[in-house]
Amino acid sequence: MGSPLDRARRIVIKTGSALIAAKGAPRRDWIGGLAADIAALRAAGKEVVWVSSGAVALGRPHLGKGSQKKLEEKQAAAALGQPLLMSAIADALAPHGIKAAQALLTLEDTERRRRWLNARATLDTLLAAGAVPIINENDTVATEEIRYGDNDRLAARVAQMLSADVLVLLSDIDGLYTADPRKDPAATHIAEVLELTEAHDAMAGSANADSGVGTGGMATKIAAAKIAFGAGCATAITLGDRPHPIEALRSGERATWITPSVSPDTARKAWLKGHLTPEGAVLVDTGAMGALLKGSSLLAVGVTGVEGRFEKGAAVAIKGPDGDVIAKGVTAYDAADVQRLAGAHSDDIEARLGYRGRPAIIHRDDLVLGS
Numbered sequence: 001m002g003s004p005l006d007r008a009r010r011i012v013i014k015t016g017s018a019l020i021a022a023k024g025a026p027r028r029d030w031i032g033g034l035a036a037d038i039a040a041l042r043a044a045g046k047e048v049v050w051v052s053s054g055a056v057a058l059g060r061p062h063l064g065k066g067s068q069k070k071l072e073e074k075q076a077a078a079a080l081g082q083p084l085l086m087s088a089i090a091d092a093l094a095p096h097g098i099k100a101a102q103a104l105l106t107l108e109d110t111e112r113r114r115r116w117l118n119a120r121a122t123l124d125t126l127l128a129a130g131a132v133p134i135i136n137e138n139d140t141v142a143t144e145e146i147r148y149g150d151n152d153r154l155a156a157r158v159a160q161m162l163s164a165d166v167l168v169l170l171s172d173i174d175g176l177y178t179a180d181p182r183k184d185p186a187a188t189h190i191a192e193v194l195e196l197t198e199a200h201d202a203m204a205g206s207a208n209a210d211s212g213v214g215t216g217g218m219a220t221k222i223a224a225a226k227i228a229f230g231a232g233c234a235t236a237i238t239l240g241d242r243p244h245p246i247e248a249l250r251s252g253e254r255a256t257w258i259t260p261s262v263s264p265d266t267a268r269k270a271w272l273k274g275h276l277t278p279e280g281a282v283l284v285d286t287g288a289m290g291a292l293l294k295g296s297s298l299l300a301v302g303v304t305g306v307e308g309r310f311e312k313g314a315a316v317a318i319k320g321p322d323g324d325v326i327a328k329g330v331t332a333y334d335a336a337d338v339q340r341l342a343g344a345h346s347d348d349i350e351a352r353l354g355y356r357g358r359p360a361i362i363h364r365d366d367l368v369l370g371s
Contacts, residue, residue, distance in 0.1 A: 004234045004257065005250050008165035010047045010127075012233075013038070014155035014224075015170050019240045020054030024061035026088035030243070035092035037246035038132060042098065047127045049162065051135045051155035052089065055081035082136065089134050101131040104138035110157040113330060114313030117366075120161050121358070127162075152220040156227035156235075163264040163365070167228045168249065169221050170240025175256030176218065178203055193258040196226055225258045232267030234259045265365075272368040276315035276328050280308030280335055282361060289320040292327055297360035298367065300341035300349065310335045317371075318362070329367035332358045 005011065015034065020027060038048050056074055059081025063073065082104070090100040103123065109115045126133045137154050152169055159167040179187040193200065204218040218237075225235040238255035242248055249255055260267070284292070288302020298318060310316055312334045318327040331338065338361055340352050350356045 003250050003252070004166050004236070004259065005041075005168075005246070006044075008046060008234075010049075010162060010164040011041060011166045011168065012049045012051060012155055012159040012162070012164045013168045013170065013246065014051040014151055015053065015240065016151070016172075017053040017057040018172065019170060020052060020085065020088075021057040024058060026054075026058065026084065028088060028092070030241070031088055032092045033243045034245060035089070035096060035098075037244050038093070039096035039098060041246065042096075042132075049123065049127070049133050049135060049158060049164070050089070051151050051158055052085065053136065053151045054085045055136055057081065058084040085136070086134060093132060099129075099131045101126045101133050103133045103135045105135060105154065105158070106138045110154070110161060112313070113315075114311060116161060117313050117330065117332060123158075123162060150220045152224035153227060156224035156231075156233075159228050159233045160231035163231070163268055164228075164233050165264060167224070167233050167235045168246065169224060169235060169237045170245055171218070171221060171237055172239070172241065173218070173237075174239040174254040175237050176200065176203060176222070189254060190256050191254075193225075193256060194261070196222065196229055196258065229258060229260045230267065230271075232260050232262045232264040268365065269368050272329065272366070273370065276330070276368075278317040278325075278328055279314045280306060280310035281317040281319050281325075282306055282331065282338055283319050284321075284326075286321055289326055292318065292367070293369065295364060297364040298329070298362040299346065299359065300338075300344040300361055301346075303338060303342040303361060305342055306335045306338050308335065312337075316362070318367075325371040327367055327369045328371070329362040331362050332366075333361060 019030060038050065041048050055078045059077035059079065062080045063077050086100065086102050093100050105119060109119045123133050135158055137151060155169070156167060174189070176190045176193070177187040178190065181187040200222055204222040221237050228235045235258040236249060236255045238245065238249050238253065282298065282303055283305040284298065284302045285304050288298060291302065292298060310331065312332065314331055315328060316331050317325045318329065320326045333341065337353060341349060341361065344352055346359045349359070
């Protein structure tokens with residue numbers, strides 16, 4: 001059946017600081033090799049998102065201080081290093097005709113529904129434009145209380161947000177072992193995991209850094225894999241420090257594949273059905289109800305009114321002409337704007353709102369049928 005990468009439509013690749021930076025400078029040859037791998041994926045019709053650490057490691061030498069342990073010093077280093085990180089990646093992608101687009105996210109961007117919707121819409125737009133989004137945690141503004149602290153879990157949240165098919169975590173080791181192979185010569189490699197358990201947590205050990213410049217470890221990669229697993233996204237943990245790590249993974253080099261039994265679409269629908277408690281309702285006409293039952297998004301033209309007060313990104317019920325709940329989902333507009341748009345055609349949205357809004361009140365990806 002080939003590698004899950006060959007079957008994937010959308011792929012998230014995560015790189016750590018140790019792969020990106022050495023002695024405070026970008027590892028341009030290695031970055032160039034990964035860029036060539038991404039170009040090959042793009043040529044095969046796949047969309048790629050690159051989540052990369054490295055800003056702090058690249059910025060530290062320019063801060064003119066010691067180890068920079070204080071939060072504000074790390075944030076200053078991130079501010080200095082982020083342009084260097086983006087420049088190195090953009091330079092590597094440019095010969096392949098690929099544009100790099102910077103996206104800095106915080107924990108709240110992936111946890112709060114409204115900001116989740118905005119971030120996802122932006123990333124979807126960038127992918128549709130043929131760009132490769134380069135994502136990093138916004139270390140310049142994130143505090144210890146509201147940050148991930150490692151990009152493994154951020155990458156998993158991005159994969160979840162974008163309904164990615166595969167998450168690739170490039171590591172300093174070629175996958176998960178029954179014990180730390182650097183300490184236990186009897187440790188054996190695990191090629192595939194079909195269900196993550198507490199035993200895998202024990203195998204991963206602590207969240208010690210892979211190197212002196214990183215913040216992750218096998219424990220954070222397993223934590224990330226759990227997030228992706230719940231979203232129906234397969235995760236590959238493999239050795240990153242080789243000239244073409246994705247090409248090696250595609251050709252069958254050793255890795256641990258953590259593969260869920262459901263697809264991202266199936267997992268997302270199950271999450272929507274089980275976790276959304278409606279905060280209000282959108283009322284629709286017979287035509288819209290029929291379109292929804294056939295799998296369409298909810299468009300403004302089929303809306304007849306609203307019930308309750310809710311914000312953009314809220315979970316809402318969708319009620320048919322008889323008042324029965326036929327679906328629920330996450331709305332792209334607040335209650336007042338939904339009321340303004342009721343019955344409007346897509347071409348009329350800008351005139352009614354004063355800005356160019358989204359064509360769907362609730363996109364089909366954010367909607368599940370039934371009560």
